[in-house]
Amino acid sequence: MLSRHAEHLFWIGRYVERAEDTARMLDVTYHTLLESPPSEEGPAWRELLEVLHLHEVFDDEPTAAAVSRYLVLDPANPGSVVSAVDRARTNAQAVRDRISTEMWEAINAFFLELQEMDLGTALDRRPYEVFRTIKNRCQAINGVSAQTMPRDDGYRFSVLGLMLERAEMTCRLLAVRYARLTRGSQPMWFHAWVAVLKSVSAFEAYLKEHEAALEPTRVLEFLLLSTTFPRSVLYCLRVAETQLGGLTPGTRSTAQRLLGRVRARCEFADVDEILDSGLDQFLEELQQDIYDVAEAVDAHFFRSGTDLDLRSIEST
Amino acid sequence: MPDFDEATTAAAAPRDHYRDLLARLDQVGGDELADRARLLDSIFRSLGITFAVYDDERGAERTWPMDLVPRIIPADEWRHLEAGLVQRVTALNRFLDDLYVGDQAALHDGVVPRWLVESADGYSREAYGIPAPAGARCVVAGIDIVRDGEGTYRVLEDNLRVPSGISYVLENRVAMTRVLPVAFARHRVRPVNHYGSALLRALRAAAPPASGEPTVVVLTPGTANSAYFEHAFLARQMGVELVEGRDLTVEDHVVYMRTTRGLERVDVVYRRVGDEFLDPAVFRSDSLLGVPGIVSAARAGNVTLANALGNGAADDKGIYPFVPDLIEYYLGAEPILPNVTTYLPWEADQLETVLDRLDQLVVKPVAEAGGYGIVIGHEASDEELGRVAEALRADPRGYIAQEVVRLSTHPTLVDGELRPRHIDLRPFVLSSPAGVEVIPGGLTRVALPEGSLIVNSSRGGGSKDTWVLAGDGA
Numbered sequence: 118m119l120s121r122h123a124e125h126l127f128w129i130g131r132y133v134e135r136a137e138d139t140a141r142m143l144d145v146t147y148h149t150l151l152e153s154p155p156s157e158e159g160p161a162w163r164e165l166l167e168v169l170h171l172h173e174v175f176d177d178e179p180t181a182a183a184v185s186r187y188l189v190l191d192p193a194n195p196g197s198v199v200s201a202v203d204r205a206r207t208n209a210q211a212v213r214d215r216i217s218t219e220m221w222e223a224i225n226a227f228f229l230e231l232q233e234m235d236l237g238t239a240l241d242r243r244p245y246e247v248f249r250t251i252k253n254r255c256q257a258i259n260g261v262s263a264q265t266m267p268r269d270d271g272y273r274f275s276v277l278g279l280m281l282e283r284a285e286m287t288c289r290l291l292a293v294r295y296a297r298l299t300r301g302s303q304p305m306w307f308h309a310w311v312a313v314l315k316s317v318s319a320f321e322a323y324l325k326e327h328e329a330a331l332e333p334t335r336v337l338e339f340l341l342l343s344t345t346f347p348r349s350v351l352y353c354l355r356v357a358e359t360q361l362g363g364l365t366p367g368t369r370s371t372a373q374r375l376l377g378r379v380r381a382r383c384e385f386a387d388v389d390e391i392l393d394s395g396l397d398q399f400l401e402e403l404q405q406d407i408y409d410v411a412e413a414v415d416a417h418f419f420r421s422g423t424d425l426d427l428r429s430i431e432s433t
Numbered sequence: 434m435p436d437f438d439e440a441t442t443a444a445a446a447p448r449d450h451y452r453d454l455l456a457r458l459d460q461v462g463g464d465e466l467a468d469r470a471r472l473l474d475s476i477f478r479s480l481g482i483t484f485a486v487y488d489d490e491r492g493a494e495r496t497w498p499m500d501l502v503p504r505i506i507p508a509d510e511w512r513h514l515e516a517g518l519v520q521r522v523t524a525l526n527r528f529l530d531d532l533y534v535g536d537q538a539a540l541h542d543g544v545v546p547r548w549l550v551e552s553a554d555g556y557s558r559e560a561y562g563i564p565a566p567a568g569a570r571c572v573v574a575g576i577d578i579v580r581d582g583e584g585t586y587r588v589l590e591d592n593l594r595v596p597s598g599i600s601y602v603l604e605n606r607v608a609m610t611r612v613l614p615v616a617f618a619r620h621r622v623r624p625v626n627h628y629g630s631a632l633l634r635a636l637r638a639a640a641p642p643a644s645g646e647p648t649v650v651v652l653t654p655g656t657a658n659s660a661y662f663e664h665a666f667l668a669r670q671m672g673v674e675l676v677e678g679r680d681l682t683v684e685d686h687v688v689y690m691r692t693t694r695g696l697e698r699v700d701v702v703y704r705r706v707g708d709e710f711l712d713p714a715v716f717r718s719d720s721l722l723g724v725p726g727i728v729s730a731a732r733a734g735n736v737t738l739a740n741a742l743g744n745g746a747a748d749d750k751g752i753y754p755f756v757p758d759l760i761e762y763y764l765g766a767e768p769i770l771p772n773v774t775t776y777l778p779w780e781a782d783q784l785e786t787v788l789d790r791l792d793q794l795v796v797k798p799v800a801e802a803g804g805y806g807i808v809i810g811h812e813a814s815d816e817e818l819g820r821v822a823e824a825l826r827a828d829p830r831g832y833i834a835q836e837v838v839r840l841s842t843h844p845t846l847v848d849g850e851l852r853p854r855h856i857d858l859r860p861f862v863l864s865s866p867a868g869v870e871v872i873p874g875g876l877t878r879v880a881l882p883e884g885s886l887i888v889n890s891s892r893g894g895g896s897k898d899t900w901v902l903a904g905d906g907a
Contacts (some may be wrong), residue, residue, distance in 0.1 A: 118673075118693055119674055119676060119690060119691065119692055119693075120691045120692060120693055121677065121679070121680050121691075122674075123693045172627050189726070207656070210481075210656050210661075210665075211655075211656050213481075213661075213662070213665035213666075213669070214651075214664075214665040214666075214668035214669040214673075214675040215675075218480070221480075221481060222480060222481075225479060225480070225481040226479045229478065229479070270693060271626055274693075324562050364693065404900075413600075418693045
């Protein structure tokens with residue numbers, strides 16, 4: 118397929134995932150704070166911004182209203198839900214002939230719905246509904262895509278983008294939250310761990326596996342290394358690796374080598390060893406590795422014709 | 434003279450082929466029709482079937498306006514139209530072959546003045562000698578047809594470069610069968626959904642002789658183009674890649690596309706990029722939409738551009754008056770579809786007639802499309818007419834003047850009621866070495882403001898599904 122089309126599909130996957138993750142984390146933070154002491158509010162919103170790597174750009178007082186507006190409807194924030202959906206749609210439009218009509222309709226209808234909604238008022242009055250709508254629409258897009266897209270290279274690129282985004286998001290969430298929650302005394306300790314799990318829809322799945330015994334080490338293990346939970350870092354990397362392998366059957370690209378290495382690192386890791394040798398560093402390296410994989414995908418599949426491009430421009 | 438209405442006679446009785454439809458619409462009733470019109474709008478909206486209006490400040494996209502009431506063309510009228518269209522497009526293709534790769538017989542024999550052809554806006558010296566299969570320099574043509582006050586079908590304009598609108602023909606049909614299924618089922622309507630495969634067949638037939646199983650692509654200027662929806666639609670219908678200029682590269686006079694598995698050779702480019710933007714090495718060097726070297730690849734016979742370069746020499750408004758002569762010249766036959774009476778301001782005596790009757794004629798700039806720049810004499814102010822007269826004297830080659838055609842009217846849903854509105858028709862004609870084919874029907878455009886004769890979608894026009902009825906024999 119065309120390199121440009123592959124790149125568009127990769128980014129559709131990433132942007133839709135980003136919108137969904139943002140809405141879910143907003144939802145969890147918002148509803149956790151309803152049962153927390155008021156002193157928690159500022160730090161909790163700041164942490165959320167940190168997870169999304171937006172804490173340095175956001176320069177307002179971190180209140181529920183300000184942060185949720187910033188993260189949902191601010192078109193000037195490239196990380197907001199409306200921006201992500203707008204970009205997903207722009208990318209989808211550019212591959213309109215590549216994706217199914219159902220998938221295009223799901224993305225386009227979501228875009229139009231956000232345009233038409235009075236999001237500001239809705240966030241003030243019924244934030245739950247706004248967050249739920251966003252999550253539902255994103256899940257619908259992924260569902261329609263899974264049901265209607267042939268399992269060709271286009272589908273592989275879009276799943277690859279989604280999985281790398283998701284793995285990265287889970288890493289970031291752990292990097293920010295785990296350190297805080299294990300340091301010092303936490304009055305709302307149980308509460309906070311539930312929130313972490315819910316931020317990646319892992320609460321119910323965790324309980325099924327470990328019952329209601331919330332233990333930081335087990336939570337960490339579950340979100341990093343579970344082979345059955347579809348949002349754990351390892352699970353995402355496994356799926357990403359399968360998709361990437363399908364793109365270049367019979368050969369091994371740099372991207373594949375890097376992805377295989379980081380996946381194997383998680384595959385054979387032990388959570389206690391990780392904690393002993395330093396979680397912060399482990400997560401930092403993990404994020405860097407995932408970032409490098411994305412860069413290698415970019416170089417191998419999206420920019421492969423660049424040399425030719427430069428030559429033909431110079432010759433005119 | 435009253436307008437010719439497609440659906441009713443001068444005595445306000447339904448014409449035979451509309452009786453059933455009008456009765457059915459009456460039975461459904463105004464409120465229900467308005468509901469279905471809303472449904473129609475929401476279908477187009479969520480599908481993202483839109484078009485861009487360049488001078489619209491409010492945003493690039495507008496939902497495609499389709500009227501609920503279909504236009505019906507009975508089988509015998511269609512046979513007449515089809516024969517006329519095949520004849521006309523055959524002659525135009527012959528003319529282009531003659532001009533660019535032939536002996537220029539029509540120019541030598543004085544059928545069309547050479548200076549007129551060479552001063553046409555779309556005429557291209559670069560096109561000389563670029564091979565194309567005989568009779569298919571224009572693979573896709575859109576011929577604008579109007580019906581005058583007597584009900585006579587006439588050709589208003591030929592579009593031989595990058596005519597658009599076919600996607601709306603297909604989408605209108607899909608939408609129509611969703612919102613008025615019962616009325617549709619009661620008629621024997623000829624299908625249009627084979628267009629994608631017919632187009633692909635024609636494009637493959639146009640491939641360079643050596644290309645085996647040819648690779649066809651659609652070249653679009655990109656998502657910002659007003660017809661992008663259509664480009665993507667056609668690529669999807671044909672199952673071929675939709676490329677932008679930056680996806681293609683030319684090496685050693687061969688065109689390749691950049692794929693995730695390296696470079697892949699391209700044999701036929703159905704290009705929806707205008708001549709002047711196609712190749713920055715040949716035409717506008719500031720064009721970012723084009724592919725440097727693609728013209729030399731076409732000249733080397735390694736790729737076919739469809740439509741070919743320089744087709745504007747045949748659809749120029751100044752050449753239009755000569756098309757009936759070209760039909761007689763090449764085919765030895767009487768033109769089946771007449772033109773609209775046209776005056777040529779560059780002929781001194783005709784310029785005087787035009788200036789005398791300026792308030793009764795329509796003046797059109799030859800180089801504009803989409804209804805831009807047209808002045809309708811009886812609607813214009815004295816000041817406007819003064820400006821037009823001045824422009825005509827200064828640049829007579831820049832304009833033609835035509836008798837006003839009172840376009841036929843058609844019942845159209847306006848505020849829940851059926852009102853007569855003026856319409857035209859753009860049928861689509863495919864040419865390949867194997868022959869010329871017309872897709873039954875075409876895009877019926879409707880001028881929504883009362884009394885307006887301007888049907889262009891960029892000027893507030895709407896559209897209708899167009900039903901060509903299967904005859905008794907079909």
